[in-house]
Amino acid sequence: MRIFAFVGVFASVVSLIGCATGLTRAGSMxxxxxxxxxxxxxxxxxxxxxxxxxxxxxxxxxxxxxxxxxxxxxxxxxxxxxxxxxxxxxxxxxxxxxxxxCGTVGSSASHAPATPAPSGREGSMTTGSGFYVSRSGHVLTNAHVVEQCREVRIPPTGTAEIVARDDASDLALLKNDIANQPIPAIFRGGRGVQPGAGVVVIGFPLQGIISSGPSVTTGIISSLAGPSNDRRLFQMTAPIHPGSSGGPVLDDAGNVVGVATAKLDPFVVARETGDIPQNISFAVSAGIARAFLDAEGVRYEILPSDPALPTENIATRARQFTLRIECRE
Structure with a gap:
C-alpha cells in the first residue's frame, strides 16, 4: 500500500465524518x-x-x-x-x-453503549461509504475512512485491499475482488459544475441509528472552494452525517462531481462566533479524484452530463455502485 505525504486539509471548525458511526470499546478513542x-x-x-x-x-x-x-x-x-x-x-x-x-465513544450523534466488534474480537468497527469507479472492482473512498483499519470489509462481498491512500486530498483506493463485474459510477465530462448546480449525495450515514440501507440527500453547490479557499474541495448544502464520508456526490445527470468528505462543525463555530451554521458540507472535487485515479492507473468512465434525470432515477442507479465500508481496527 502506498501512502502519500500528509498535508492538513481541514480547518479546526471542520469535522471529519467518515468513521464516526462506529461503536468502540471504552478508552480506545x-x-x-x-x-x-x-x-x-x-x-x-x-x-x-x-x-x-x-x-x-x-x-x-x-x-x-x-x-x-x-x-x-x-x-x-x-x-x-x-x-x-x-x-x-x-x-x-x-x-x-x-x-x-463514559464508556462510549464515537460520534456525538450516537450515544449507544460500548459494544464489542461484530467479530467478537477486541477492537472496534467503524463505517463509512465508498463507490465503484472501475469494472475491475476498484472502490474510491476517503483516506480518513480507512486510516486506522486493521481490516477493511465491504459487505456482503468480503474483505478489500487498500491499494493507495492520499491523505493530502483525503482519498483512498480499495480493490474488492468479486465474482461479478460491478457497475461503476461515471464521472462528469466536459465543463465542470458551477455554484448553484444541484447535487445528489448517497451514502450510509448513522449506521445502527437509522436505516441500514443507503440514504439520499440533495442540495446545491454553494462555492467551488473549501475552508481557507482550498480548491481541492467544494462547498454544498446537501446534508451529510457520520458514515457519509467517501460517498459519491452526483450532478443532475447522475455523474460523479465529487466525494463527500466533511461538514462544518456547528458547535465549534457557535462557540467561536455565536452563530450556528446550517447545511455547510464539503466534497473533494472530481478533478482531484480523477487525478488520484490516473496516478494509480485506474480506468474509469466519463460521459457528458446531458440530459438531466429525475432524482429518483439517479438514486436508483447510484445504489448499484455505492457501498458501505467497514473498518475493523
Missing part, C-alpha cells in the same frame, strides 16, 4: 462531547487546563491546545471531554475542559 448530559450519565474525572502558543496562527494554536487536551484525557484514563472554555488571542489558545469516563 477520545471524543469531544457537545452533549451536556455527560455530566449526569458519566463519571467525572477532573478538570484540565491547556494552552498552545507555538502555532503560526490562531487556528494552529487552537488545534495544538485541543491536541494537548486529548493527550491529557488519555493520561487521566478518560474517554470523553467537555470544553468549558476556549479562548484565543495573538499570543495563543487557552482551553479548559472537564474529563469524563
Amino acid at each position: 477520545i471524543r469531544e462531547s457537545t452533549d451536556l448530559s455527560v455530566r449526569n450519565r458519566c463519571e467525572f474525572i477532573g478538570t484540565i487546563d491547556e494552552s498552545e502558543r507555538m502555532g503560526a496562527g490562531q487556528g494552529d494554536n487552537r488545534r495544538g491546545a485541543l491536541n494537548r487536551v486529548r493527550n491529557r484525557v488519555a493520561e487521566l484514563g478518560g474517554d470523553t471531554f467537555l470544553i468549558v472554555s476556549l479562548d484565543t488571542d495573538n499570543s495563543g489558545a487557552y482551553v479548559q475542559a472537564e474529563v469524563y469516563g
Whole structure:
C-alpha cells in the first residue's frame, strides 16, 4: 500500500465524518462531547487546563491546545471531554475542559453503549461509504475512512485491499475482488459544475441509528472552494452525517462531481462566533479524484452530463455502485 505525504486539509471548525458511526470499546478513542448530559450519565474525572502558543496562527494554536487536551484525557484514563472554555488571542489558545469516563465513544450523534466488534474480537468497527469507479472492482473512498483499519470489509462481498491512500486530498483506493463485474459510477465530462448546480449525495450515514440501507440527500453547490479557499474541495448544502464520508456526490445527470468528505462543525463555530451554521458540507472535487485515479492507473468512465434525470432515477442507479465500508481496527 502506498501512502502519500500528509498535508492538513481541514480547518479546526471542520469535522471529519467518515468513521464516526462506529461503536468502540471504552478508552480506545477520545471524543469531544457537545452533549451536556455527560455530566449526569458519566463519571467525572477532573478538570484540565491547556494552552498552545507555538502555532503560526490562531487556528494552529487552537488545534495544538485541543491536541494537548486529548493527550491529557488519555493520561487521566478518560474517554470523553467537555470544553468549558476556549479562548484565543495573538499570543495563543487557552482551553479548559472537564474529563469524563463514559464508556462510549464515537460520534456525538450516537450515544449507544460500548459494544464489542461484530467479530467478537477486541477492537472496534467503524463505517463509512465508498463507490465503484472501475469494472475491475476498484472502490474510491476517503483516506480518513480507512486510516486506522486493521481490516477493511465491504459487505456482503468480503474483505478489500487498500491499494493507495492520499491523505493530502483525503482519498483512498480499495480493490474488492468479486465474482461479478460491478457497475461503476461515471464521472462528469466536459465543463465542470458551477455554484448553484444541484447535487445528489448517497451514502450510509448513522449506521445502527437509522436505516441500514443507503440514504439520499440533495442540495446545491454553494462555492467551488473549501475552508481557507482550498480548491481541492467544494462547498454544498446537501446534508451529510457520520458514515457519509467517501460517498459519491452526483450532478443532475447522475455523474460523479465529487466525494463527500466533511461538514462544518456547528458547535465549534457557535462557540467561536455565536452563530450556528446550517447545511455547510464539503466534497473533494472530481478533478482531484480523477487525478488520484490516473496516478494509480485506474480506468474509469466519463460521459457528458446531458440530459438531466429525475432524482429518483439517479438514486436508483447510484445504489448499484455505492457501498458501505467497514473498518475493523
